[in-house]
Structures are given as structure tokens and as C-alpha cells.
Amino acid sequence: MRVATTPTQLLEGFPVGPQPTACQHCGDILQEGDRATVFAARPADTDQWAIHRPYCLTCSPDTIRHPTVGCTELLAQCRLGTRADLATQQTRLVVLEPELTDSSPPTNRATDPRAMPVPPR
Numbered sequence: 362m363r364v365a366t367t368p369t370q371l372l373e374g375f376p377v378g379p380q381p382t383a384c385q386h387c388g389d390i391l392q393e394g395d396r397a398t399v400f401a402a403r404p405a406d407t408d409q410w411a412i413h414r415p416y417c418l419t420c421s422p423d424t425i426r427h428p429t430v431g432c433t434e435l436l437a438q439c440r441l442g443t444r445a446d447l448a449t450q451q452t453r454l455v456v457l458e459p460e461l462t463d464s465s466p467p468t469n470r471a472t473d474p475r476a477m478p479v480p481p482r
């Protein structure tokens with residue numbers, strides 16, 4: 362079944378990662394209540410979205426500088442909240458109130474030679 366949704370609906374409540382989760386660029390710890398920018402991508406051949414890179418506000422890119430061919434990509438500012446799973450006693454950071462700042466269709470490719478290098482994982 363396919364369900365149509367907007368990017369902001371899609372990202373609301375989306376898990377960012379286990380706590381603690383660090384900014385992918387500077388390594389600062391991101392916590393509940395922080396503002397952050399998240400980068401989400403979906404390969405064209407699946408329905409699965411994944412959030413790959415949360416950034417702290419200082420490191421937040423304004424645009425997708427490294428579009429990936431074959432992936433739909435979204436960049437959104439948000440607040441971080443937590444979702445608790447009482448059964449496993451784990452909390453995860455989730456996206457709250459996302460505001461889309463950029464998006465890239467699967468056909469896009471990087472053309473900017475000054476493109477920001479992808480931070481090492």
C-alpha cells in the first residue's frame with residue numbers, strides 16, 4: 362500500500378538515533394529540546410526512509426550540497442524530543458516540528474565543486 366504524505370508529516374516523530382546522538386560534523390552531543398537539522402534520504406527503489414546525519418545548529422547546512430543520484434533527500438530544521446520504550450528502557454531522539462529547508466530529487470547530482478565533504482562517521 363502506498364500512502365501519500367508531505368515531507369514534514371513524514372519527518373514528524375521520525376527517530377534520529379539512540380541517546381546520546383552527536384552532531385555528525387563537530388561531535389557535540391544533541392539532546393532533547395535542542396534545535397537541529399536532520400538529513401533524510403530514501404533510495405528510489407525502496408519505501409524506506411532513513412535519517413543519516415543530524416547536525417547541531419552551528420553546523421547545520423542550508424542546502425543539500427552533495428545530492429546523491431538515485432536518492433530522494435530532505436533537509437529539515439527541527440526540535441529534538443525523546444520517545445521512551447518502557448519495555449527496553451531505551452529512549453530515542455525523535456524529530457519534532459520539522460521545517461523543510463531543502464530537498465533533492467533522485468535525478469539530482471552534485472555540481473558544486475565547493476561541495477562540503479561528507480564528515481567521517
Ligand SMILES: [Zn+2]
Nearest residue numbers: 384387417420
Ligand atoms: Zn555541530
